[in-house]
Amino acid sequence: MSNFLTSSIGKKMLLSISGLFLIAFLCVHLALNLLLIVDNSGDLFNIGAHFMATNPIIKIVEPILAIGFIFHIVLASILTLQNRSARPIKYDRRNQAGNCTWSSRNMYILGGLVLIFLAIHLWNFWWNIKFPSLGTPLAETTVDGVAMENTYALVSGLFKSSVIYCLLYILGGIFLGLHLTHGFWSAFQSIGFSNQIWRKRLECVAKIFAFIIAAGFSIIPLYFMLGLAN
Amino acid sequence: MADKILKELTLKIWRQKDAKSKGGFETYKIHNISTGSSFLEMLDILNEQLVSENKEPVAFDHDCREGICGTCSLFIDGRAHGPDDDVTTCQLHMRRFNEGATITIEPWRCGAFPVIKDLIVDRGAYEKILQAGGYVSVNTGGVPDGNAIPIAKPAADEAMDAAACIGCGACAATCKNSSAMLFVAAKVSQLALLPQGKIEAARRAKAMVAKMDELGFGNCTNTGACESECPKSISIEHIARLNREFLKAKLKD
Ligand code: HEM
Ligand code: SF4
Ligand code: FES
Numbered sequence: 001m002s003n004f005l006t007s008s009i010g011k012k013m014l015l016s017i018s019g020l021f022l023i024a025f026l027c028v029h030l031a032l033n034l035l036l037i038v039d040n041s042g043d044l045f046n047i048g049a050h051f052m053a054t055n056p057i058i059k060i061v062e063p064i065l066a067i068g069f070i071f072h073i074v075l076a077s078i079l080t081l082q083n084r085s086a087r088p089i090k091y092d093r094r095n096q097a098g099n100c101t102w103s104s105r106n107m108y109i110l111g112g113l114v115l116i117f118l119a120i121h122l123w124n125f126w127w128n129i130k131f132p133s134l135g136t137p138l139a140e141t142t143v144d145g146v147a148m149e150n151t152y153a154l155v156s157g158l159f160k161s162s163v164i165y166c167l168l169y170i171l172g173g174i175f176l177g178l179h180l181t182h183g184f185w186s187a188f189q190s191i192g193f194s195n196q197i198w199r200k201r202l203e204c205v206a207k208i209f210a211f212i213i214a215a216g217f218s219i220i221p222l223y224f225m226l227g228l229a230n
Numbered sequence: 231m232a233d234k235i236l237k238e239l240t241l242k243i244w245r246q247k248d249a250k251s252k253g254g255f256e257t258y259k260i261h262n263i264s265t266g267s268s269f270l271e272m273l274d275i276l277n278e279q280l281v282s283e284n285k286e287p288v289a290f291d292h293d294c295r296e297g298i299c300g301t302c303s304l305f306i307d308g309r310a311h312g313p314d315d316d317v318t319t320c321q322l323h324m325r326r327f328n329e330g331a332t333i334t335i336e337p338w339r340c341g342a343f344p345v346i347k348d349l350i351v352d353r354g355a356y357e358k359i360l361q362a363g364g365y366v367s368v369n370t371g372g373v374p375d376g377n378a379i380p381i382a383k384p385a386a387d388e389a390m391d392a393a394a395c396i397g398c399g400a401c402a403a404t405c406k407n408s409s410a411m412l413f414v415a416a417k418v419s420q421l422a423l424l425p426q427g428k429i430e431a432a433r434r435a436k437a438m439v440a441k442m443d444e445l446g447f448g449n450c451t452n453t454g455a456c457e458s459e460c461p462k463s464i465s466i467e468h469i470a471r472l473n474r475e476f477l478k479a480k481l482k483d
Binding site for chain 1 (some may be wrong): 242244255305307308309334336339340341342404406407408409439440442443446447448449450451452453454455458459465466467469470471472473474476477480
């Protein structure tokens, strides 16, 4: 396996594996977040958040997730820089519209926008949950006799109080969805899992999956914005 | 039906004296071009005009002029091999252009394909990749019987599709990453699919990819622009196979 990591294909394979890992995380994250709009009392979401905050397996997975993100971003940056310098003199006139999708050409920009969103998102929630003494401490609540942090209040509070944040979260969902319209199928192609038949299937699943992710994450702030929560 | 005549065209062409010079665009007017003439014939007419004006003709690559040798190149109006799909520049005709059009003609832009003069680039990088492993080692001798080794029809078909690559360089020229993956994939795929090529498949995949990286081509991000612009419609499904072949080879190390 010598110099696998320095080869172009090796780097692409690691990028796709990190991407697929992030996709797996997104699925869990979305499923849990949808509890926000399933149960207006907030109990279900609080139980979910409490489970995530206290489960030992999740404690192990959390740093791995952080490493996964860093890995993905660092690799993507190296690849993008190399790709930029592979064409020292640019074309004067370029017409790529019919060649490939806009998302596939702008993966780094889309990823960068997702990263900006991620920073805001972590500051909004993760920071307050992890370091209550530094940020706004979380209120307590009791569900079925178990005392736990009222994470629902934190989230619903933000969305109810600020239309700007709601719109920002909707945008975040859309950027992520666009990143995945290409990223999802590209990841399989990079690891070699594609052929004439599977390519069509993967491209189709990518569109559906990206839509679910974008719509799923956007629907939550929208729900609060429209005043559907009590 | 008689071909129409394009009364006037404006050509914006990249001129560069040699590999070291800076180069820049020059604009030329050309008149009375038949829509039935090929794009390269139009450039021939321009060159005759330039010669009669005692000016240096525009240097551009061409050989067979029937889409089989892969010598012609040119980035025309922002697209490799011009506005038509699935054709080389030499197969492009002037009927694709309108009266009074301004046509921008640039050489392949790719760090690994440096400009030698005007519109001619050095595509030696593709030769070097081929030399690294794009062959099968066989002893010369009598011509073997074509049917001595049975090959399944689907594999033969796919290998044949990959073998259609003429090494023109449009894939790397059009790719936003200047990646040569489609070319390398076509060669690796063609040989890996056939029994004669399987024996050296692992060594070949590693050597060709290493050479491709060494020469400064970019990393593939699966945009698919290469297959849209490839005059031989080589599919990026071959890139997936190259990725598999490369991984298999590396796992064996
Ligand atoms: C939750 C967040 C993210 C997910 C789920 C995700 C997922 C993916 C996937 C699955 C791929 C395809 C991998 C491949 O084809 O090899 C990919 C590619 C890429 N990602 Fe991300 N990504 C995320 C965040 C980011 C961020 C923050 C950046 C950059 C700052 C980024 C930049 C890129 C780039 C440049 C590519 C390469 C384009 C390509 O190969 O098609 N991504 N991403
Ligand atoms: S793969 Fe297509 S575009 Fe690339 S060199 Fe071969 S024929 Fe030209
Ligand atoms: S000149 Fe031979 S392919 Fe165009």
